[in-house]
Amino acid sequence: MAGITNAAYRRLCREQGAGLYVCEMITSRGLVEGDATTKSMLVFDELEDVRSVQLYGTDPAYVGKATEILCAEYGVAHVDLNFGCPVPKVTRKGGGAALPWKRNLLGEILTAAVSAGARYGVPVTMKTRIGIDEDHQTYLDAGRIAEESGAAAIALHGRTAIQGYSGTADWAPIAELVQHVDIPVLGNGDIWEASDAVRMVAETGAAGVVVGRGCLGRPWLFRDLAAAFAGETVAVLPSLGEVRTMMYRHAELLAQHMGEERGCKEFRKHVSWYLKGFSAGGELRHALALVSTLAELDRLLEQLDPDEPFPTSILGAPRGRQGSPRKRVVLPEGWLDDADGTGLHLAEDIDEVSGG
Missing domain, CATH: 3.20.20.70 (Aldolase class I)
Structure with missing residues (x-):
């Protein structure tokens, strides 16, 4: 890790x-x-x-x-x-x-x-x-x-x-x-x-x-x-809208600790893990993996469909x-x-x- x-x-x-x-x-x-x-x-x-x-x-x-x-x-x-x-x-x-x-x-x-x-x-x-x-x-x-x-x-x-x-x-x-x-x-x-x-x-x-x-x-x-x-009952799986909120929060915290430029660079490697199984297109994924500012990240995340349900097909599958x-x-x-x-x-x- x-x-x-x-x-x-x-x-x-x-x-x-x-x-x-x-x-x-x-x-x-x-x-x-x-x-x-x-x-x-x-x-x-x-x-x-x-x-x-x-x-x-x-x-x-x-x-x-x-x-x-x-x-x-x-x-x-x-x-x-x-x-x-x-x-x-x-x-x-x-x-x-x-x-x-x-x-x-x-x-x-x-x-x-x-x-x-x-x-x-x-x-x-x-x-x-x-x-x-x-x-x-x-x-x-x-x-x-x-x-x-x-x-x-x-x-x-x-x-x-x-x-x-x-x-x-x-x-x-x-x-x-x-x-x-x-x-x-x-x-x-x-x-x-x-x-x-x-x-x-x-x-x-x-x-x-x-x-x-x-x-x-x-x-x-x-x-x-x-x-x-x-x-207790485990919460409902997050929608893509909830995932993108989590993604921005993650990048925001990285920026707070490392500065915006380095924080956004550190965030890039997390993009594929967050979006695993979702239908986000390759062009958008590529752009997210090159993000340099929080404003740019916010703009790109807005292109994700907030109503897309979590892909249950990947549950139980290895990550990383x-x-x-x-x-x-x-x-x-x-x-x-x-x-x-x-x-x-x-x-x-x-x-x-x-x-x-």
């Missing part, structure tokens, strides 16, 4: 429903060393009273210090450690979904973060995947280590690293992890509609759900989730990147030789900004 869950989008989602909205992933090394790009991502909306940040790291000392900085200098109330990212530039450094294979390293990182957070009363959670591949599963050990280290909860994405975002998430390991640990387990993977979340909790016993790609172009999903978990399974997971040389090791002490890159 890099480049998506900035302060503007978190504000928009927060306006829709209750939940915890996590900042884009930042690197511990980047924060500790004062990297300008990393620090620029730590921007919060004025109404964001609960600040939540996802942190990436492969070195316990950096992760511990970064957690302390987040708590002391940024008023963060929740830190989530990302051990789920499957992209090669992360796993080749032993980070993301590769890291839980090194059980002792995972424990050291979690302990450092939990200890730092505890001094400020800030809970630390972690997110991970089933494992590197089917032959190198890590989720049960990761859950045990998270609990022993004092983590407040663990989120499990029902895919392995080699799957990336392809295929269908397997929720069975989530249910198994629920039985394996006493800390709350959050389920992640293929939550496209509120009904998916309710079904996941019912099938797995998870304490809650984590939503990623499912909210792309659909910030009202959180409104629907809040209603579904409260046992999906792709194909990888042929292999790129790992440091010898990474799989010793599961009890503490890694090769490879320096993490400052600019890792992916997700998992």
